[in-house]
Amino acid sequence: MKNRIKTKMIKILSGNRETRLIVQVADTQRKREKGLMFVGKLPENEGMLFVFSEKIYGGFWMKNTLIPLSIAFLDSDGEILKILDMEPCIEDK
Template structure:
């Protein structure tokens, strides 16, 4: 993953369980646009956290993304509103994965990570400290 990004640990609360996830933080327009493009592997319990300056509406695409990913769309309170799976796409014609809701954060992980860890819509994310640079 991109080394210039800061790393944070987030905790996802699912019932009585707490699941730790190490994320690289994309909190500027250029970092958000780059995302996980050209990344060839993603360690099992690592991902990317996209931090938007305000709630937004719209989708993600997988242009030049080599690995299949799952994405959680999270509101400003930390509630996971929607989880989607996204297929890799090389080239210029890639589908847009639009949750059709507004959200403040998005978390990308390896395909199936949320399901494997029994994390579902309605669970909560706790962010450790400040996220913005």
């Protein structure tokens, strides 16, 4: 049986505005390493949530990511600290 990644609906609140997103949950090292590599398109209001068991201060890479992505960094309370817009990066062969 294929190991399917679980999904979750999350809400982002900004003032009186609420945005609902369907996210794939990357909660293991393997899932985090693969991320959204080789994904050709992503529907509006869908994405990936990277879950870490402790605070991290690293970054994300876009290797073999075919689509532009916005990455939001959250604190342990779920507050958005920063959003970065990232460009696709196809590995040179």
